[in-house]
Amino acid sequence: MQRPDGTTFMDFDYYNTLREKFLQILYDGLPDKSYIRTGCNVQSITQHADSVDVTLADGSVETGDMILGVDGVSSLTRTSMWDHADKVSPGLITQKDKTCMKTSYRGLIGIGPQIPNLRKDVLITTFDEKLTFLTLTQKEQVFWLVLFRLPETMVWPQRGRWTEKDAEEQAAKIASHPLTKECKFEDLWNTRERGALVPMEEGLLDRWYHDRIVLAGDAAHKVTPNLALGGNSAMESVVVLCNLLQKMVAGQENARPSLETLTKAFAAYQNERHGRMKVIVDLSARATRMEAWDHMLDKFVTTRVMPYIPHHFLVKQLGRIITPAPKLDYVSLEGFARGKTPWKYDDGVEC
Numbered sequence: 001m002q003r004p005d006g007t008t009f010m011d012f013d014y015y016n017t018l019r020e021k022f023l024q025i026l027y028d029g030l031p032d033k034s035y036i037r038t039g040c041n042v043q044s045i046t047q048h049a050d051s052v053d054v055t056l057a058d059g060s061v062e063t064g065d066m067i068l069g070v071d072g073v074s075s076l077t078r079t080s081m082w083d084h085a086d087k088v089s090p091g092l093i094t095q096k097d098k099t100c101m102k103t104s105y106r107g108l109i110g111i112g113p114q115i116p117n118l119r120k121d122v123l124i125t126t127f128d129e130k131l132t133f134l135t136l137t138q139k140e141q142v143f144w145l146v147l148f149r150l151p152e153t154m155v156w157p158q159r160g161r162w163t164e165k166d167a168e169e170q171a172a173k174i175a176s177h178p179l180t181k182e183c184k185f186e187d188l189w190n191t192r193e194r195g196a197l198v199p200m201e202e203g204l205l206d207r208w209y210h211d212r213i214v215l216a217g218d219a220a221h222k223v224t225p226n227l228a229l230g231g232n233s234a235m236e237s238v239v240v241l242c243n244l245l246q247k248m249v250a251g252q253e254n255a256r257p258s259l260e261t262l263t264k265a266f267a268a269y270q271n272e273r274h275g276r277m278k279v280i281v282d283l284s285a286r287a288t289r290m291e292a293w294d295h296m297l298d299k300f301v302t303t304r305v306m307p308y309i310p311h312h313f314l315v316k317q318l319g320r321i322i323t324p325a326p327k328l329d330y331v332s333l334e335g336f337a338r339g340k341t342p343w344k345y346d347d348g349v350e351c
């Protein structure tokens, strides 16, 4: 962690991996890839009494019992769920839910090659007034993100959209800002492979399902990126839902689920996940504000208190949030690697 002048006050080792790589590993492990279709966007969703249709961009239609929408913060599935609920259960989806995604920060994000003078495999956080630099380094690549407080918070459906020129202008304003003693922001910007200015929405829906549609990931719970818990949370939600669906299918001997059975499973899923996501959304929001010195007290804590906290204490605190993450109940843990900090599962198993 760095002060605005680039000097270090706390140091962490950090493991990070590119999501393309992670997705490839998951994909390669699939026993049957024929279910996966890429390059054909979902264009619309139609619910029927006993099924749901998805129309794809190539005109084909897929029919199923339910839809799990993990299609990001601008989720078409969520819009479709809201439209359908407004027709058949007016008032069920509240205005609070429809405006819960808010944007108080925007981020200049980018990726480029590793540059000289930057340590490898670390997360460098450089604090400043209403501004935070997060630089994640790997052996050959650097991923970076600069968070800026917006003058006014945008409320969904209002979203920030910025052009390449906006990104250039924003980058020019911080070009000479140090990231470390040896490196300035312009060193990353000038060698970037990609760079863009994007909104950093945050919000948590109260209602994650209706009829045959259920949501997970950023579509239902969107966090700011400072604690890097958004992707994890998306996976956790899918794990919990899969556990419940697996039990449901096993309980009815593989017969097609009725709407009532699905609703029970979806409600149990939301019930199990909402509390944990509230904690994670709030904690990420606090971390974002603290790291960007939103308030005088945040500056005081990061500059006068944090340097004296042993870093293993902070790591332990983050570990306390991560270790109770759910696992797939129907997958054996045999051969699963044991880490320095064990996972703590509901069934009392430590791994």
Ligand SMILES: Cc1cc2nc3c(=O)[nH]c(=O)nc-3n(C[C@H](O)[C@H](O)[C@H](O)COP(=O)(O)OP(=O)(O)OC[C@H]3O[C@@H](n4cnc5c(N)ncnc54)[C@H](O)[C@@H]3O)c2cc1C
Residues within 6 Å of the ligand: 040, 041, 042, 043, 070, 071, 072, 073, 075, 076, 107, 109, 145, 216, 217, 218, 219, 223, 225, 228, 229, 230, 231, 232, 233, 234
């Ligand atoms: C700068 C930044 C850094 C981050 N770093 C981390 C990190 O280090 N660790 C971490 O855990 N999280 C991180 N996150 C958060 C993480 O990226 C998200 O929380 C996570 O990707 C959410 O997954 P998702 O599947 O819900 O949404 P997305 O990742 O947005 O995926 C949605 C997918 O749905 C597809 N889609 C959308 N609409 C349609 C449609 N109509 N038809 C077909 N497909 C569609 C999209 O193409 C996309 O592939 C970061 C976020 C940001 C912005």
